[in-house]
Amino acid sequence: MPSPVEILPPPPPENVEPIIRVQDFHAAYGPKTVMKDVSFEIYPGEVFIIAGGSGCGKSTLLKHMIGLYEPAGGRLFIDGDDIGPADDALKAKILRKIGVAYQGGALFGSMTCLGNVRLPLEEFTDLPGAAMDAVSMSKLKLVELEHAAHLMPSEISGGMQKRVALARAMALDPKILFLDEPSAGLDPITSADLDSLILSLSRMLGTTFVIVTHELPSIFSIASRVLVLDASVKTSVAIGDPVSLRERSRNAWVREFFSRKGFDHRSDPPLSPGSLS
């Protein structure tokens, strides 16, 4: 008997078809079940966060949603099409609707940053070369990296690589953007800029974001709703907006997860230099 998922506000919008629907999803690596009985829906324009402790299967769920792995059970509908059993043609159609920015960037090392962003435009549009350059450059400007356009990925920092990866994922203006830990490794200012960019794209272009993260400042500033996964029960335990999860969840672990204090809420004063000598 699967444990019920606690559903907190906001309620799903009426008369709106979900853009992603996950039904009774199971994931397994060989004989080992890593996730079971996960069901949820994501609506167009939402910034949907998948959160949870380390090892709870956040990235595993994301990789199934983008078609890298086949689910052990259940169904994963992306804009109406089930990606799990999809044949190559259907999968290609589904993949045109999504963009993915991986945790480590996964940039193509043999191309410049501009070349990385330009690649999807070359493959999937008929824009003239100068237009591809201009569009790619505007995407790089969005992530504040136009000055790095002609550098190779090996010549920029890890955080910059992640931002180029985001620009590449946005190149074709996909309906859905999947981001795996986009803020990890970024400084607070860049991370906040990235959050405001996500909100802008969501509002202006109606882009749906599915983001794996456990950065609380980001979650509270951008999340429409959060799905909380729990490694101990290998399934989802709650879904709702972050404030409701923090204030009203019946699950003490969920309340604690969303109430963690930042480094500026230190309970003990720091040791002064030389105080132990």
Place this chain on the structure above:
Amino acid sequence: MADGTAPFRFTTTQDGATRLALSGRLDAATLAGPWPKIVDPIRSAPPAALDVDLAEVTYCDGAGIGLLVELDREVRGRGGAVRFENLKDDLRSLLDQSLLEDPARSLEPPARRAGAITELGRSTALVLDDIRSIVTFTGELTLVLPWALTHPHRVRWGDTLKAAEKTGANATYVVSLLGFLVGLIIAFQCAGPMRTLGAEALVPTVVAVAIVRELGPLMAAIILAGRSGSAFAAEIGTMKVTEEISALQTFGLSPTKFLVVPRVLAALFVTPLLSVFSTLMGMIGGYVVMAMLGYSLPFYFDQVTAAVDYVDFLQGVAKAFVFAVLVAAIGCLCGLRTQSGPGAVGDSTTRAVVAGIVLIVIADAILGTCFYYLGI
């Protein structure tokens, strides 16, 4: 928009500014055709002021934003002024984030190629750096191998045995097969011409000298370079890329002692054995041809033992020792010198194999000459 492209219209305002009215959808599909028709006139004759009217735009995605950014770059980059009118607030915010800070800067990549003298200097510095690292590595290895002999309890024997298994035991079949085929081919190729000279009975002599003195150890060493030299470079190179080497160094551990010594010792233990296998199988290959020509095993054995003795055999084993050190050391060195980037490990592996085979042949020539002058 019957033709599925974004409509546009240029006009001139009363104050002399150029006005561009865009309408409909601005996306990658609708802009593919009109893009040059919109941008080229602006590029060829940049106006002092450009007003872009977006009142009739129903949708604008990244490609549309790209067009506006390009217009801004062409006009503002040449000292003009651009005004985007009737822009929805959300779109203005996205456009503001997308406009280039320095529109005058070209989108063309900066020239990366330096002058001939700079390139010559850079290449010379790289060669000198290569030489320095080879000399340093050789010195380190020369110190560390005697250390390993005098401090056997400090050697990582577990890693050494694993490397020996991969380098030796797992290579036995391929070394045996190649040795057998080389012996067979040499005997087969010699048999024809020697028969015409009436010297068919000397085929075992040729096979024995070629295989025992040269080709047995050489084939084993070439397989070692292809299988294990490349594997050493790839393993250590990947460790370099993933900063495992840096972690070793920050623990105060020497990568040479920790990674190179086990691999070199493993190669030293197994390469002479592989050489013996290769030689033995080569001799068997030679006998197969002689048997087909009607000669008996005792005849073949007598001919072989008359042509080569245990000194020749030991020559081959001695060469195998030298080849083992060269191949393992160059594989490890290439791994340790791996640069960053996805192609770096591949480059190191290629360098390890090529350098290993070249060094084997050079060493073989030097050793052959030395043995000749020493009369052995």
